[in-house]
Every structure is written in C-alpha cells, then in structure tokens.
Amino acid sequence: MIRVAVVDDEQLVRSGLRLILGTAPDIEVVADCSGGEAVDTVVRVGADVVLLDIRMPDVDGLTVLRRLRETPRPPAVAMLTTFDAQEYLAAALREGAAGFLLKDTEPEQLVRAVRTLAEGGSVLDPGVTRAVIGGFLAAEAEATAAAAVRALTPREREVLALLGEGLANPQIAERMGLAASTVKDHVRAVLGKLGGLNRVQAAIVADRAGLVAGLPQTGGPR
Numbered sequence: 767m768i769r770v771a772v773v774d775d776e777q778l779v780r781s782g783l784r785l786i787l788g789t790a791p792d793i794e795v796v797a798d799c800s801g802g803e804a805v806d807t808v809v810r811v812g813a814d815v816v817l818l819d820i821r822m823p824d825v826d827g828l829t830v831l832r833r834l835r836e837t838p839r840p841p842a843v844a845m846l847t848t849f850d851a852q853e854y855l856a857a858a859l860r861e862g863a864a865g866f867l868l869k870d871t872e873p874e875q876l877v878r879a880v881r882t883l884a885e886g887g888s889v890l891d892p893g894v895t896r897a898v899i900g901g902f903l904a905a906e907a908e909a910t911a912a913a914a915v916r917a918l919t920p921r922e923r924e925v926l927a928l929l930g931e932g933l934a935n936p937q938i939a940e941r942m943g944l945a946a947s948t949v950k951d952h953v954r955a956v957l958g959k960l961g962g963l964n965r966v967q968a969a970i971v972a973d974r975a976g977l978v979a980g981l982p983q984t985g986g987p988r
Contacts, residue, residue, distance in 0.1 A: 768884040771813035772798040773830060774846060775822040779869060783817060786873045793880055801825035805833045813841045815883045817867070820845045820854045828857055835862045842883040862964055865889035885934035888966040914960045915975045922959070923977060925952045929965055930972030 770793055772783045780798040787793045796811040801822035808816055816834065820827040831843055844865035845858045855866060864883055867876065868891045879889040918926060928938045939949040957963050960971060972978050 767794045768792055768880060769794055769796045769812060769814045770880055771796060771804075771808045771811060771816045771841070773801060773804045773808075773816060773822075773827075774798070774819040775800045775824065776819075779819070779846075783876070786876055787880065789873070790877045790880075793877065801827065801830050804830045805837070808834060808841060809837055809839075812839070815880050816841045816843045817846055817880075818843050820847045820858060828854060828861060831858060831861045831863060842886070844879065844883055844889060859964075859966055864964070864966060866966075867891050882932060882934065885936060886965075887934035887937070888929075888932050888964075888969055890932070890966065890969065911960065911971045912975060915971060915977075918956065918959060922952060922956050925949070926956050926960075926968060926972045926975075927977040929953065929956070930969045930978035932969060 770787055772780050772787075772795060774780050774783075784795045784798055787795050796813055797807045799807045801819070802824040804816075804818070804825070818827050818830055818834075822830075827845060831845070834840055834843055840862075842864040843862070844867050845855075845863050846867055846869050847855065848869055858866070865879065865888050867879055867889065871879070871891060875891075882889050915923065915926065924942065925938060928941055933941065935949050935953060936946055938944075938953070939946045942949065944952075953965075957965070957968055960968055963971065969978075
C-alpha cells in the first residue's frame, strides 16, 4: 500500500482528497492535517507520499517541505497549488519538491500522480508548467544547463529524456532494457553532471533542451 498524508489548512480540501484517493485499492490516506502538525504527523505515520498545500496561514508549505526533507526518511512531496500561487513554485522546486499539482486535478490523474511519486517519479500539472519553468530557468541558468546537457554521453541524454517524461527508475529500466541498478547509476550521474539537480528540475532541463515532446504530465509514462 502507498501511504499518503494530505496537508492543507482547509478541512474540505483534505476530505475531498481523502475521498478521491480512498477509491484506489493500492493507496491509503494515513493522515490529513494542517501545516502546524505536518512534520510530526508525517514522521509518526511513516507516509510515503505527501500532498502539501503551498500556502497555509499557520506554517507555509515551503517551511514544511524544508523540514520534511531534513527528516531521516523524507517522503516524496508534491505541492498542491492554485493559479495565483505561482511566485512560490520556483522556491518549492529548489527545496526538493517532487511535483506540482493543481487542487482541481482530475481524480484519475491524482491517483496516477500519487503512484508515480511513490515509485520515485516526478509530476507536473500542465497548468503550472510554464510558471515553474519561468521561475527556475532564467537566461543565465538556462545557458549553463544547455552546456551541461551537451556534455552528457548519448546514453545519459537518453536517460535525461526519460526523466523528462516523469518516469521512475524501474520504468526507465524497462524502457531501456537495463538493470534497475544500472539505471540508478545513470540517473545519479546525470543529476550530478547537471549540477546536483533533482528529478523535477532535470525534467525541465530536458524539455528546454528539446529531448522530450513536453514536460511530464500527472501520471508518469505517456
């Protein structure tokens, strides 16, 4: 079972997400809470995936994300956002968010996104993709990233392209016909050569380098 925690200051949002995810036979919502309780709750229940509101009145989502990343067993965290919270997206990306989902994401997409996150993949809702790119890749950073991509080997560029689709390591291994351990080594090498980026950041770089048709959608493989 994929253990999920939902963190949002609105009870209605938490209840709605719990109801949606509860329809999936392989997903269990083990906790829902507001930001002030989030870190202690997530650690206590051992959540694999956290859906985290990016803006909350008691403790903002970026602070919760930062604290979760510092725990001994950090979960995969996807930020829940709305169209009017775009100024927070680049900061969340730099803090290690594994994805971004709009609060009105379709139920089937939400379930697929949680599964992708649990497998180590990344998710980007198309509705926030442009804002994430704009905030993360300024002109100077984009030029640096492009140079790093050119320095990758052909096999590493193939791995980067698959990261750009939001695929987790097991899915990349299946697509490339390689052992999971080999893919893990390739992914580590690619992220290192790109300056220590995380998977979502690497997906953006892959898209800007023209290695994929588009950024990863909610649901992993396309």
